[in-house]
Amino acid sequence: MAAAHENPDQLVTSSDPEHPANLIPSLCAKFWTLGWVTGTGGGCSIRDDNLVYIAPSGVQKELMKPADIYVLSLKDQEPSLKQRTYLRSPPLYKPSQCTPLFLAAFTRRGAGCCIHTHSHWAVLVTLLLEAKGSSVFEINNIEQIKGFGKGMGKVGNLGYHDTLRIPVIENTPHEEDLTEYLEAAMEEYPDTYAVLVRRHGVYVWGDNVHKAKTQCESLDYLFQLAVEMHQLGLPWISTIAQIGPQR
Numbered sequence: 262m263a264a265a266h267e268n269p270d271q272l273v274t275s276s277d278p279e280h281p282a283n284l285i286p287s288l289c290a291k292f293w294t295l296g297w298v299t300g301t302g303g304g305c306s307i308r309d310d311n312l313v314y315i316a317p318s319g320v321q322k323e324l325m326k327p328a329d330i331y332v333l334s335l336k337d338q339e340p341s342l343k344q345r346t347y348l349r350s351p352p353l354y355k356p357s358q359c360t361p362l363f364l365a366a367f368t369r370r371g372a373g374c375c376i377h378t379h380s381h382w383a384v385l386v387t388l389l390l391e392a393k394g395s396s397v398f399e400i401n402n403i404e405q406i407k408g409f410g411k412g413m414g415k416v417g418n419l420g421y422h423d424t425l426r427i428p429v430i431e432n433t434p435h436e437e438d439l440t441e442y443l444e445a446a447m448e449e450y451p452d453t454y455a456v457l458v459r460r461h462g463v464y465v466w467g468d469n470v471h472k473a474k475t476q477c478e479s480l481d482y483l484f485q486l487a488v489e490m491h492q493l494g495l496p497w498i499s500t501i502a503q504i505g506p507q508r
């Protein structure tokens with residue numbers, strides 16, 4: 262078989278549905294049905310050891326094909342340079358504007374997958390928090406909180422009585438300019454697996470594709486619940502420290 266540098270297309274050619282070049286298009290097609298990646302917004306990137314797989318920019322994310330996927334080597338990137346080098350670049354496209362944000366999740370959190378959605382629920386939550394002058398989404402005493410890990414490098418998931426906290430950063434005119442604020446939020450909230458972007462959406466990551474996807478689903482569920490609780494006049498944060506039978 263030819264080496265990747267001789268035939269870069271082999272990096273995105275596989276009959277395995279779990280191969281990142283196959284998974285990104287199939288996941289994005291599912292995410293589109295949830296309203297997460299409509300109108301070319303949002304996306305997904307996967308890291309397999311040192312290789313990072315990235316979608317093109319400005320394309321209908323639900324119609325992508327494996328041949329549209331970019332591949333880069335993480336260790337060969339020069340951190341101080343904004344210019345990135347790719348092992349494989351499909352013709353006619355540019356790499357996703359979300360690339361530096363995805364790379365932040367891979368390099369700073371060791372994530373294996375990062376998902377960016379433009380979900381209505383995520384945007385609505387940031388608007389409700391804006392009205393309260395808040396830059397953090399907090400929710401507790403809801404079973405779905407148990408869908409989240411305690412933090413990178415920590416064993417186990419949050420418990421029912423734990424409070425889930427997701428920081429909110431302000432939107433910027435250009436996606437890549439969000440990177441420094443996303444990285445600052447990661448520093449301030451070292452256990453978080455997600456960062457909300459005001460009036461824009463959310464970035465969610467996980468150790469692997471399964472964890473990134475299920476955490477993104479759990480979060481979207483909680484965002485929707487929070488918006489609907491607000492509509493019913495119910496608070497997201499219970500003032501009673503622990504609801505339910507005490508041991």
Ligand SMILES: CSC[C@@H](O)[C@@H](O)C(=O)COP(=O)(O)O
Binds near residue numbers: 303317356
């Ligand atoms: C509807 S345009 C949205 C983009 O500006 C951006 O926010 C986004 O999420 C997708 O960027 P892309 O470069 O197409 O991967």
Ligand SMILES: [Zn+2]
Binds near residue numbers: 302303377379
């Ligand atoms: Zn976006």
